[in-house]
Amino acid sequence: xxxxxxxxxxxxxxxxxxxxxxxxxxxxxxxxxxxxxxxxxxxxxxxxxxxxxxxxxxxxxxxxxxxxxxxxxxxxxxxxxxxxxxxxxxxxxxxxxxxxxxxxxxxxxxxxxxxxxxxxxxxxxxxxxxxxxxxxxxxxxxxxxxxxxxxxxxxxxxxxxxxxxxxxxxxxxxxxxxxxxxxxxxxxxxxxxxxxxxxxxxxxxxxxxxxxxxxxxxxxxxxxxxxxxxxxxxxxxxxxxxxxxxxxxxxxxxxxxxxxxxxx
Amino acid sequence: xxxxxxxxxxxxxxxxxxxxxxxxxxxxxxxxxxxxxxxxxxxxxxxxxxxxxxxxxxxxxxxxxxxxxxxxxxxxxxxxxxxxxxxxxxxxxxxxxxxxxxxxxxxxxxxxxxxxxxxxxxxxxxxxxxxxxxxxxxxxxxxxxxxxxxxxxxxxxxxxxxxxxxxxxxxxxxxxxxxxxxxxxxxxxxxxxxxxxxxxxxxxxxxxxxxxxxxxxxxxxxxxxxxxxxxxxxxxxxxxxxxxxxxxxxxxxxxxxxxxxxxxxxxxxxxxxxxxxxxxxxxxxxxxxxxxxxxxxxxxxxxxxxxxxxxxxxxxxxxxxxxxxxxxxxxxxxxxxxxxxxxxxxxxxxxxxxxxxxxxxxxxxxxxxxxxxxxxxxxxxxxxxxxxxxxxxxxxxxxxxxxxxxxxxxxxxxxxxxxxxxxxxxxxxxxxxxxxxxxxxxxxxxxxxxxxxxxxxxxxxxxxxxxxxxxxxxxxxxxxxxxxxxxxxxxxxxxxxx
Numbered sequence: 001x002x003x004x005x006x007x008x009x010x011x012x013x014x015x016x017x018x019x020x021x022x023x024x025x026x027x028x029x030x031x032x033x034x035x036x037x038x039x040x041x042x043x044x045x046x047x048x049x050x051x052x053x054x055x056x057x058x059x060x061x062x063x064x065x066x067x068x069x070x071x072x073x074x075x076x077x078x079x080x081x082x083x084x085x086x087x088x089x090x091x092x093x094x095x096x097x098x099x100x101x102x103x104x105x106x107x108x109x110x111x112x113x114x115x116x117x118x119x120x121x122x123x124x125x126x127x128x129x130x131x132x133x134x135x136x137x138x139x140x141x142x143x144x145x146x147x148x149x150x151x152x153x154x155x156x157x158x159x160x161x162x163x164x165x166x167x168x169x170x171x172x173x174x175x176x177x178x179x180x181x182x183x184x185x186x187x188x189x190x191x192x193x194x195x196x197x198x199x200x201x202x203x204x205x206x207x208x209x210x211x212x213x214x215x216x217x218x219x220x221x222x223x224x225x226x227x228x229x230x231x232x233x234x235x236x237x238x239x240x241x242x243x244x245x246x247x248x249x250x251x252x253x254x255x256x257x258x259x260x261x262x263x264x
Numbered sequence: 265x266x267x268x269x270x271x272x273x274x275x276x277x278x279x280x281x282x283x284x285x286x287x288x289x290x291x292x293x294x295x296x297x298x299x300x301x302x303x304x305x306x307x308x309x310x311x312x313x314x315x316x317x318x319x320x321x322x323x324x325x326x327x328x329x330x331x332x333x334x335x336x337x338x339x340x341x342x343x344x345x346x347x348x349x350x351x352x353x354x355x356x357x358x359x360x361x362x363x364x365x366x367x368x369x370x371x372x373x374x375x376x377x378x379x380x381x382x383x384x385x386x387x388x389x390x391x392x393x394x395x396x397x398x399x400x401x402x403x404x405x406x407x408x409x410x411x412x413x414x415x416x417x418x419x420x421x422x423x424x425x426x427x428x429x430x431x432x433x434x435x436x437x438x439x440x441x442x443x444x445x446x447x448x449x450x451x452x453x454x455x456x457x458x459x460x461x462x463x464x465x466x467x468x469x470x471x472x473x474x475x476x477x478x479x480x481x482x483x484x485x486x487x488x489x490x491x492x493x494x495x496x497x498x499x500x501x502x503x504x505x506x507x508x509x510x511x512x513x514x515x516x517x518x519x520x521x522x523x524x525x526x527x528x529x530x531x532x533x534x535x536x537x538x539x540x541x542x543x544x545x546x547x548x549x550x551x552x553x554x555x556x557x558x559x560x561x562x563x564x565x566x567x568x569x570x571x572x573x574x575x576x577x578x579x580x581x582x583x584x585x586x587x588x589x590x591x592x593x594x595x596x597x598x599x600x601x602x603x604x605x606x607x608x609x610x611x612x613x614x615x616x617x618x619x620x621x622x623x624x625x626x627x628x629x630x631x632x633x634x635x636x637x638x639x640x641x642x643x644x645x646x647x648x649x650x651x652x653x654x655x656x657x658x659x660x661x662x663x664x665x666x667x668x669x670x671x672x673x674x675x676x677x678x679x680x681x682x683x684x685x686x687x688x689x690x691x692x693x694x695x696x697x698x699x700x701x702x703x704x705x706x707x708x709x710x711x712x713x714x715x716x717x718x719x720x721x722x723x724x725x726x727x728x729x730x731x732x733x734x735x736x737x738x739x740x741x742x743x744x745x746x747x748x749x750x751x752x753x754x755x756x757x758x759x760x761x762x
Contacts, residue, residue, distance in 0.1 A: 070647065191676050192676075196680075246589075
């Protein structure tokens with residue numbers, strides 16, 4: 001059985017600052033993190049691999065080459081193979097063009113299931129899993145909250161999906177694209193001490209459009225069906241700052257503020 | 265005799281020497297007593313790899329300490345002296361199967377506060393804050409204010425050469441101790457008398473001060489006290505372009521002969537975690553003048569002159585009320601420690617680590633820049649660092665200290681965290697410091713986790729240190745592995761070699 005996990009490294013939104021004078025986002029020194037929903041997908045696959053020695057697991061990501069140390073850490077966690085698709089020609093790709101690029105890599109690969117996250121912290125469109133499924137003609141389901149490990153076979157999987165305030169149970173036939181939510185609670189295992197500095201370069205491929213051979217007008221800005229008409233930052237107004245002391249008066253002030261806002 | 269029988273026999277003997285109430289064999293307490301804050305994360309996750317002590321004992325007097333040490337010496341039982349439990353470098357960590365913790369909890373009397381002769385005598389287990397509160401009521405202060413003030417106790421502070429946040433004015437604990445009483449492994453009790461100064465041979469106070477429980481057990485200390493003038497305090501804060509500007513201002517103030525009580529320069533990364541509400545991602549410089557009014561005025565003027573001299577690197581002045589507010593809330597309490605432990609149980613992270621070093625003014629920026637560069641280039645987990653920076657917080661006429669601070673995402677098992685993340689960074693800092701002639705341990709002591717570099721730290725003078733150990737603790741029962749390097753312990757507990 002083979003699973004391919006699609007993952008994305010995203011800026012940690014907590015690091016992004018806002019310049020109130022210029023009304024711009026400050027992205028300097030923002031660290032990359034593995035998109036939490038995608039991490040849940042890899043975590044489930046690794047958990048499954050623990051009990052299925054024959055399971056082959058590959059991770060696929062598209063992004064800058066700087067994600068390499070993070071991808072290497074996934075390989076050190078027992079992922080068998082990883083591929084980074086990186087090319088300046090892909091810059092500006094919308095979700096449709098991105099899905100085409102990912103699908104171009106996946107179309108000749110053998111796999112039983114593609115696991116990924118439902119949405120990403122930065123874009124939040126949730127397009128990619130469905131678009132990849134569409135291009136590759138695969139069944140697709142998003143918002144998975146749990147997958148029955150014992151029922152996960154080469155042919156099918158049984159899982160629960162969150163839908164409004166309900167949880168619905170589905171069975172899906174493979175090959176398929178399944179997208180998890182971080183709320184599923186699947187967590188990446190620790191890297192074993194002896195593997196912390198393991199050389200995993202033989203398991204990592206970095207490919208560009210040279211290997212994928214996509215026409216220039218089908219990728220990047222040219223290949224994108226959607227256009228960004230305008231970008232603007234939501235103009236936040238700097239709030240009046242009140243500095244209180246750590247004394248009874250200060251505590252009362254904070255408490256009444258929280259009470260007023262309905263937090264307590 | 266089996267290990268269990270031997271342990272049982274030791275406990276029985278301890279009860280005979282003291283009383284049942286003074287011998288603690290509670291499993292939870294012993295687990296807690298097997299480490300200090302160095303292994304805080306492994307402790308919180310319940311994955312400690314060191315042996316538990318056999319018992320914690322609470323002597324009521326110097327005589328009882330003497331009997332205990334004699335007993336342990338005769339039976340070659342490792343002893344870890346403890347008073348306060350805020351150690352951060354493994355000084356209180358246990359590396360021996362048969363170990364007794366001698367805790368100063370019952371040595372808790374303030375013996376005398378003598379405001380005419382400006383000195384206070386206390387037993388080792390008196391909390392610093394208790395003494396400070398008593399003094400404040402009378403209009404005096406110890407002048408000693410480490411971040412651990414609400415938890416630290418006097419014996420531990422002296423035994424580890426502690427320093428406080430007001431050290432630039434009042435000095436480190438070594439400048440405050442007038443006299444002390446200590447007990448050696450053979451049971452001998454030495455009392456060093458309290459005089460303003462003497463030329464009576466080498467200053468033997470320094471055999472006990474900073475011995476980290478490896479030579480003797482400190483039972484009582486007499487410290488200087490100072491008049492307290494909180495109403496005169498003046499606070500100064502500035503945002504600076506770089507940490508070098510901050511350090512230049514600190515140097516200028518110091519070499520011109522002024523002694524602010526607080527004198528700190530932060531890198532932008534470190535400033536962000538302490539002063540997020542005003543640092544604007546810039547470096548921060550903080551000074552505080554205290555003492556008699558005219559001295560405060562003169563010190564304040566000197567600060568302003570120094571800032572003006574380096575105004576090219578000064579971005580703006582910070583509202584002094586913000587600095588005052590920070591100053592009034594910077595100590596961590598027992599509740600803060602417990603909250604951090606709770607957080608570590610829940611999350612794969614903690615509040616980070618520090619390594620503090622010192623060097624002369626000319627060398628400090630070189631060490632800082634080299635460390636930053638090496639960590640980013642050589643540390644294999646650099647991509648997981650969430651904070652790397654530092655600050656200078658204790659200045660002297662000839663130099664200053666640097667407090668490197670670092671935090672990271674933890675992606676290994678809790679028991680591997682120190683050797684994967686902390687120790688490699690710590691090693692780079694120590695190596696760079698020693699290479700440039702600085703000291704690898706400004707105020708946290710050597711403990712066990714810097715003992716592999718003790719010989720390099722002292723160079724040819726290590727001879728003197730080694731001889732002290734041979735003479736005062738010939739059987740090596742005092743705090744095995746602390747200060748004096750022990751190859752087997754380093755292999756087993758630091759490098760984790762099988």
